[in-house]
Amino acid sequence: MNSASLSRHPARNSAVIRRLLRDYVGRRWGLMALAILCMLVTSAISGLIPLIVNWEVKMIFLRKQAEMLLPLSLGVAGVVMLRAVTLFFGRMLLDSLAEKVVAAAQRDMFGRLIRRDLASLNAVHSGKFVSNFLYDATLMRDALTQGTAAVFLEAIQLVVYLAYVMISDWQLGALALITLPCVAWAMERLGGSMRRAATRGMRETGDLSVALSEAMDGRRIIKAYGLEQHSIDRVDSRLTSRLAVLLKAVRLRAAAAPLTDMFLGVVIGIVLFAAGWQSLHGDLTFNAFAGFLTALLLAQQPLRNLSQLWPTASAGIAAAHRIFEAIDEKPAIVNRPDAAALQVAANGGAVRFRNVGFAYHADAGPTLxxxxxxxxxxxxxxxxxxxxxxxxxxxxxxxxxxxxxxGRIEIDGQDIQGVTLESLRAAIGVVTQEAILFDESIAENIALGKPGATPDEIQAAARGAAAHDFIMALPEGYDTRVGENGLKLSGGQRQRIAIARAMLRNAPILLLDEATSALDAESERQVQEALAHLMEGRTTIVIAHRLSTVVDADRIYVLDKGGVAQSGSHAELMAADGLYASLYRHNLESA
Ligand SMILES: Nc1ncnc2c1ncn2[C@@H]1O[C@H](COP(=O)(O)OP(=O)(O)O)[C@@H](O)[C@H]1O
Ligand SMILES: [Mg+2]
Known part of the structure; x- marks a missing residue:
């Protein structure tokens, strides 16, 4: 969905705006009302300025009323200062409101994102998400502030000035009014290009974020293969194409105000001519003319600001549309309405797959x-x-x-599709090949296994995972931050922290997916020791790379091409001399 096509759907545009107002601005209506009040007062005060100029000219320059000099000067200073104060509060309140709205939308966006199921999360590029999250949000914010200011500040000021002009001389006023349709026409033309540039700018920003995040994620490979220049070139080309789009937007935006000025210049010329004609042949007073001209010149600023509204608003609406789409994304895997919590008895946790079939992609044949x-x-x-x-x-x-x-998957006889996701996942501990650590302290990383774990529990888990000693040898012990992705630790150390976490989680079922295959022999030995501890008293399913580590399993299932090829104990399978025996022999040779 891009903003160009959006603009052809006025109904959808207004739905997006209504939703923004209802879901986000609505909750903060007090702040909004206050901001609007300040802007209305600002606009009303603005109308006094040409009036005072009119009086000044009449009383001081024409009638030479000396006693009015001070009151009028004080008056104009006071009015302008008062207007500055209300303008400040109006803008400040409006901008705070917009920042709060954006933060709330971002909170919703991330909350929904992280609750999505894995398949749809896999489809989201993290770099692109971050760029949407930050960049689209600022576009939405700008549209909200400029849109509100346009309606309650710029447009009303314009009306006030025009009203002043019309009241003081409707014929001259009517002449000035012809500017508006011309400006509107020019801005509509400009707005179209601007919208396209803004949409392309969003896309380019997304692509740039992807290149940046991939470069950072791949930093080890970039270093090892000496790919720095390749990486620079990649980012460079993204920067170049984004720059071209941004520069186009800059030119268009820069053109908006001067273009308005040009129309205004023509109008001022015409009005001056008409006014001069009237004063030579008619009854236009000089003071009326001075007030009139002031109003006309003052109208220039709101007109300029209004001229920039359309492109900003359409980019913001497109951004809000995308943000709402992200918020509305529904996970495909959810609790059934009648889902109950999984019940696992003490010493329970039996797992059973009954004739299970599954395909990641319906058209690509079954995976299982x-x-x-x-x-x-x-x-x-x-x-x-x-x-x-x-x-x-x-x-x-x-x-x-x-x-x-x-087919059907059961834990202790309960169909896992009939239990709540939370209770299901709480019953299962997972240790994968790559330990996932967050850039927090070691203690916090372990405590993720059990919210609210005490320091004693954390230490006990670390001892169980054979991690306590190396943690204590670190400069700050359990308070050591592990760095992004845990990069300050070795693979074996990271894995033992992950095991301590699983230990603390104390789930009855344990899944180990090649937990040691990324490790060197010495680390593997330490991690195996930790795992042996962790497995005690739990139902464990192990996926093992090195078959020597599973010869003691109660039962071994040999999977091949999505089906169970063989099953039995190590001895039985070796005796059968099938796929397992050949895998095992091959494994020993390569070990
Ligand atoms: N998220 C996924 N989306 C699509 N296909 C996948 C996904 N994960 C795995 N596959 C495919 O499913 C098959 C089985 O993968 P997997 O269960 O990871 O194998 P194994 O763990 O035995 O090496 C492979 O052909 C793999 O390419
Ligand atoms: Mg695998």
Missing amino acids: ADVSLEVAAGRKVALVGPSGAGKSTVFNLLLRFYDADS
Whole structure:
């Protein structure tokens, strides 16, 4: 959806505006009312300025009334100062309102984003999201402030000045009025190009953010492969094309006010001519003319501001539309209306897949077909098989990151589609290949496993995960910040913190997806030790890269091309001399 096509949908435009007013401005109507009041007062006061000029000329210059000199000078100073005060409060209140509206919309945007299901989150490029989040929001803010100011400040001031002009001399006023349609016409023409430039600018900003975030995320590869120049060139070309669009917008915006001035120049010329004619041949007084001219000149500023409204407003409406679209995105995986909390008995947590079928993309063939698995409570089961066989997909389905297309998945006899997502996920602990740490302290990272965990609980979990000793050796111990993505720690250390987190979570079911495959032999040994601790008393499903780590599993399922090819204990599978035996031999050779 771009703003050019939006502008052809006035109904949708007004729906976006109504929603913005209802959902965001409405809650802050007191602030809005105050801001509008200040702007109305400003506009009313503005009308006094030409009037005072008129009196000044009449009383001082024409009638030489010396006693009026001081009151009139004080009057004009007072009026202008008062107007400055109301203008300040009007703008300040309006801008604060707009910032609050933007922050509220951003809060909603992120709240909805993070609650979306994994499939739709995967489709969002993080860089683009950040750019929409920040850039679209500022466009919306500008439209809100300028739009409100345009209606209650600029337009009303214009009306006040024009009213003054019409009252003092309607014929001259009518001449001046012909400017408005000309300006409106020119601005509409300019607005069209401006809107297109603004929309392209938003897109370019999104592309630039993508290039930047990819460069930062890929920094290790960029360094290792010496790709700095490649990366600079990529960002450079984004910057160049964005600059071209921005410069076009700059030219258009810069043209708006001078273009208005040009029309106004013509009008002032005509009016001066007509006024001169009248004063030579008719009855126009000099003081009336002076007030008239002042009003005309003062009308220039609101007219200029109004001329910039249309492009800003349409870009803002397009941005608000996108923001609302993001807010309205509904997750596909939600609790059923009749969902109950998952009940897991003490020493429970049996997992069962019954003839499960699933495809990531309906048209690309099934990823899992007719998969049946059984994991008794408290037992350890391993999933092995070639890369791409569908092992991680089994975990994705058990966690309900995706819903199975057919078959049934049960935990302790309860269909996981019939239980709440919160209770389901609370029953499952996950350790993946790459530990995900946030740039907080180590203690906070571990505590994510259990909100409100005490320092003692955190330490106990870290000891269980064989992490306590290395944490204590860090300069600030548990208070050490781990850096972005935990980069200040080694892979094995990060993994042990993730294990401590899972330990604290104390979920009855544990999923380990190649938890040690990114580690060197020494780290792997330490992490295996931590994992052995973590597995005690839990139902565990292990996806293992190195088959030597799962020979002790109670049962091993061999997945191949989305189906269960074999299952049994290590000894049984070796005896069968099938896929497992060949994988195992291959594994030993490469180890
Ligand atoms: N999010 C996804 N979207 C689409 N296809 C996916 C997704 N994740 C995995 N796949 C595909 O599904 C198949 C099984 O993947 P996966 O379960 O990750 O395999 P494994 O863990 O056994 O290596 C692969 O062909 C993979 O390309
Ligand atoms: Mg996998």
